[in-house]
Amino acid sequence: GIQVEQSPPDLILQEGANSTLRCNFSDSVNNLQWFHQNPWGQLINLFYIPSGTKQNGRLSATTVATERYSLLYISSSQTTDSGVYFCAVGAQKLVFGQGTRLTINP
Amino acid sequence: GAVVSQHPSRVICKSGTSVKIECRSLDFQATTMFWYRQFPKQSLMLMATSNEGSKATYEQGVEKDKFLINHASLTLSTLTVTSAHPEDSSFYICSAREAGGLSYEQYFGPGTRLTVT
Numbered sequence: 001g002i003q004v005e006q007s008p009p010d011l012i013l014q015e016g017a018n019s020t021l022r023c024n025f026s027d028s029v030n031n032l033q034w035f036h037q038n039p040w041g042q043l044i045n046l047f048y049i050p051s052g053t054k055q056n057g058r059l060s061a062t063t064v065a066t067e068r069y070s071l072l073y074i075s076s077s078q079t080t081d082s083g084v085y086f087c088a089v090g091a092q093k094l095v096f097g098q099g100t101r102l103t104i105n106p
Numbered sequence: 107g108a109v110v111s112q113h114p115s116r117v118i119c120k121s122g123t124s125v126k127i128e129c130r131s132l133d134f135q136a137t138t139m140f141w142y143r144q145f146p147k148q149s150l151m152l153m154a155t156s157n158e159g160s161k162a163t164y165e166q167g168v169e170k171d172k173f174l175i176n177h178a179s180l181t182l183s184t185l186t187v188t189s190a191h192p193e194d195s196s197f198y199i200c201s202a203r204e205a206g207g208l209s210y211e212q213y214f215g216p217g218t219r220l221t222v223t
Contacts, residue, residue: 031210
């Protein structure tokens with residue numbers, strides 16, 4: 001089945017810093033989603049981005065489908081950005097990566 | 107738009123009893139819903155795919171007789187954990203994909219934390 005790898009596994013930054021999270025996947029996909037899991041476990045949809053580039057405020061994402069990777073950029077980090085970020089890929093079914101745990105210190 | 111709810115949000119039950127978890131798409135119709143399981147500090151693992159009006163498709167290693175899934179309408183899927191045991195304690199999350207939609211995007215519920223004592 002499809003393999004999904006996220007890096008780095010952990011990231012600790014100071015408030016105001018920028019960060020880049022990476023998601024590599026092993027096969028072509030029709031669906032790629034980025035999520036932020038909040039402390040209560042809720043998955044917040046950040047982007048649906050099987051290809052191309054999207055931006056939403058301080059967040060943006062780029063997926064290069066031909067090279068099988070996606071990047072999530074967070075600019076001017078805030079403490080509320082802390083949590084686990086997952087990418088998930090697939091078509092009918094989603095396979096989740098292991099996540100990146102982001103900690104933003106004040 | 108695209109809101110998915112789950113009920114209950116948290117449940118504690120005794121070993122040997124059964125627990126039903128509901129997943130509802132509130133503002134769209136979903137022919138396909140998915141059930142995931144997440145253990146502490148781990149990722150989400152797909153348990154089964156639920157299609158309205160037909161039998162669910164279970165992932166390898168998931169006991170279909172233990173995790174009963176029913177998708178009786180375009181807005182409701184239920185997961186029943188039968189004869190629950192402490193090792194079934196976990197965070198269960200459902201998702202839904204919009205019927206007739208052009209995209210494969212899934213929308214996730216807030217999850218149900220099950221504790222079996």
